[in-house]
Amino acid sequence: MRFLLIEDNVELGRAIVERLSLDGHVVDQAESLADARDHCATADYDLILLDIMLPDGDGRTFLAEHRARENATPVIVLTARSEVSDRVGVLDLGADDYIVKPFDFAEFEARCRAVLRRRGGVAGNRVTRGDLTFDTLAGTLHVGGDDIQLRNRELRLFEIFVNSPGQIFSKSKLVDRLFSYDEDVSENAIEVYVGRLRKHLTRSSANIVTVRGLGYKLEV
Amino acid sequence: MRFLLIEDNVELGRAIVERLSLDGHVVDQAESLADARDHCATADYDLILLDIMLPDGDGRTFLAEHRARENATPVIVLTARSEVSDRVGVLDLGADDYIVKPFDFAEFEARCRAVLRRRGGVAGNRVTRGDLTFDTLAGTLHVGGDDIQLRNRELRLFEIFVNSPGQIFSKSKLVDRLFSYDEDVSENAIEVYVGRLRKHLTRSSANIVTVRGLGYKLEV
DNA sequence: GCGCCCGTGTCAGGTTTGTGTCAGCTTACT
DNA sequence: AGTAAGCTGACACAAACCTGACACGGGCGC
The missing domain is CATH 3.40.50.2300 (Response regulator)
Known part of the structure; x- marks a missing residue:
């Protein structure tokens, strides 16, 4: 945030x-x-x-x-x-x-x-969307009986998506949210992180879909 | 505490x-x-x-x-x-x-x-997580037939983890909870204590895992 | 008071790994 | 077909973490 x-x-x-x-x-x-x-x-x-x-x-x-x-x-x-x-x-x-x-x-x-x-509209520390459960405090994604430990950046990115499912976030907006002013990071970093999150989401009904030219959004 | x-x-x-x-x-x-x-x-x-x-x-x-x-x-x-x-x-x-x-x-x-x-949320002075039993009052860890006597600091650190298994605690938060205001202790002290606790936990299914950049958490 | 032991926190160095960039490729749209 | 946007495996680097060794000090027995 x-x-x-x-x-x-x-x-x-x-x-x-x-x-x-x-x-x-x-x-x-x-x-x-x-x-x-x-x-x-x-x-x-x-x-x-x-x-x-x-x-x-x-x-x-x-x-x-x-x-x-x-x-x-x-x-x-x-x-x-x-x-x-x-x-x-x-x-x-x-x-x-x-x-x-x-x-x-x-x-x-x-x-x-x-x-x-x-x-x-987030209930608490545990959010369930479709068949996946996301635990902020533990930093884990629970999907299909497996617990996946997200890393620092993945976690904070996913948090954004999970709190507003369906909403489109542009890459520049995501960079703004994840990084402070003095770090200048290319938007490619976001692409990379979305890719890494997607790997974790295979086997889940949820997915981060790309909206060409606009950004990404979480779909369940 | x-x-x-x-x-x-x-x-x-x-x-x-x-x-x-x-x-x-x-x-x-x-x-x-x-x-x-x-x-x-x-x-x-x-x-x-x-x-x-x-x-x-x-x-x-x-x-x-x-x-x-x-x-x-x-x-x-x-x-x-x-x-x-x-x-x-x-x-x-x-x-x-x-x-x-x-x-x-x-x-x-x-x-x-x-x-x-x-x-x-702890039922008594004795907590069992997985195959280990932790006795707050006696300050002992019972694992695999052995009783291990924890030392003061180890005890109080482990207490924090055991009361909220799975939750990630940052090093600075742990320093806050273990030390009083006027002691300024480096976060490395936490690393050292986690290391010492881990030595006690070998042979147990429980472990303190590090979540890089975020802190530590207890896993069972 | 003296020496010893043990718990504790710091330090230095070595090791691990999260992270952002890049280059080359694929995809989608015109 | 051409072009812009997006994807991804590989990589380098610095921050984060680990750990053996050590120094300090309080407590205890003598």
Whole structure:
């Protein structure tokens, strides 16, 4: 998953990035509203983490713009204040959840998962599609009585497909989601990984089909 | 296991920490609610021990917040009062157990174990996975007619794996759970301990497999 | 207090393997 | 038939991992 963290406190920012990276996510960080707008213009995110107090304005401004654009990407607001008025305020503006600083990282992760689950329609750690079962925590694919251990990259790629079966993902979008900005990777890498996943999926009714010129999608 | 003790009485606090350390646990101590929140923000705990009367507020406030966050970490309340109303109160707020001060340490330890057992999904102090039996209390591994005495660190590492077989744990997460905040230990230590555990597991069908780039998991 | 033992964490080097690129081939569409 | 897009076996490299050796320190017996 790819997250955008909008937070001007460098130390806290780094801590969050580190933690989320451990969970296998790619996190871009913006330190101002202007910065955040730039990032949003150039990439699609699965989740946005938004601080309220920023050097060049109020995070709520960003949130309002974001929803005005009918952008469905979920947003979790990080706020230093705990007043009920604030809480209602950001939720009314379209935030999916909010969390009061300082917060518990475990809780933070749980809320991220919860929001993603709500949006993505993924039930939990185990997803079944057709005759295959995919276990995120164990990193395994269960198909036809066999457990296959996926590797790091395969896992994260498959996760994307499995969370939105039937949806077409372009190669460039997949590169965006799997790699951070500073790594520049050719789109051929995606072809290679799709190939490797397909090998694992022989003997399963599910398959990753290519839509020429557009990308790939998971079919069951 | 890693505990958070929230207690402002220094003397009692030290006694508890000492006792629990002897059992091989890592205990962080917070002396106020604010302190406790900070600790929770930076680490995952297996158990929280919560005093009710604290300098900056009522422990029940913390408990309520904790559960509102849907944090599943078990909580045992330490209370100086024995009134039934209090007892019911904390249990309703989501405490897993409570104990009245002054208490007997042996009983205290027993209650901690009981709560951990209930939460961890572990039936008793003895867990069987495949052809090996693991006894938490005795710290022994029974495999193929032999009893192997694990050492403190090995024990606590294996405990983590055995309670969630199949789940991948990253090295950094394992460091978090095995060591307290102020010890900074390289992740190589985990590699070393996994290696030592593996030596004990030869001749067993169970094994700790490495998932490159992600961590380790127990396979049976 | 002294020496010994044992549990522990670090280090250095050697080894494994996940990963992205490439080149040449196949496929699909015009 | 020509061309662009996609597939795939082989490969090289660096990061990740493993492990034997070692140094440190607390605990225990003397």
